[in-house]
Amino acid sequence: MPELPEVETVRRGLAPVLEGCRIARAVARRPDLRFPLPEGFGQRLTGRTVRRVGRRAKFLLIELDDGSTLISHLGMSGSFRIYTETPPELARHDHVILTTDQGVEIRYNDPRRFGFMVIAEADQLDNHPMLKDIGPEPLDSGFTPRVLARSLRGRKAPIKAALLDQSVVAGLGNIYVAEALFLAGISPKRKATTVAGARAEKLYRAIVDVLGRAIEAGGSSISDHRQTDGELGYFQYAFAVYGRAGQACPGCDCDIDKTGGIARIQQSGRSTFYCTKRQR
DNA sequence: CGGCAAACCTGCGAGC
């Protein structure tokens, strides 16, 4: 599921029911997700008060009153669901249950179990192995066209692959890379190092624009992503290229019979969608 | 070190 906009949507859902609240009960219904859950998971969390729910790249950061932080990654299919009223029967793949002192129940469901939860001890967050090599947050002021161009310089890999690299810029995934490259008019096959100057400026604007609009839409619901109240995100209806192979490109009048339309290719084992005419 | 394919795991839709 989740790239930056989906994780941010989840963060915004969790913050109001967790921040300032005490975790009355924490239950792991299996010993592991992608990795083993932290030793004594339930006891570690029970009785803790949540200071803040933050986000870094695609990681949720649930900061606790003892200084430690529960780091949660949704993998491909993870989702959080909040129940303020009586919750329904537990569902398949409901792996972790948190209950707050306000009687709110929060369930983490993850069919593919590519997600994980780990705990960073107090003062160990910034240099935590999972976070320390992550690049700038694209919606923070530290991310600029020059910063982007600088981290692309010297990279011979296609720009598509470079943008998926979390050390270049944080939080992009397969969907938003495709959409940003479309908006910027840049071919996913172009060598990353050639994206500089005006081209980097354009890509910078495309990234910031598409992420902002996707967050406003509550993220993209392809199959698993839900907002924490169960509502769908709806940015998938705004996709220009992702999942639209064979269709006409919305940005120019090319269509499949003539010069272009939206193509689907494989790059480093993953699908790439782009307009062959408009993206150079 | 850079770049790429494979691996992790489950579910779903398409095609036979």
Place this chain on the structure above:
DNA sequence: TGCTCGCAGGTTTGCC
């Protein structure tokens, strides 16, 4: 109806 195949929003690993 039921099987097999391919595909899926991410990240890590291991191999050239």
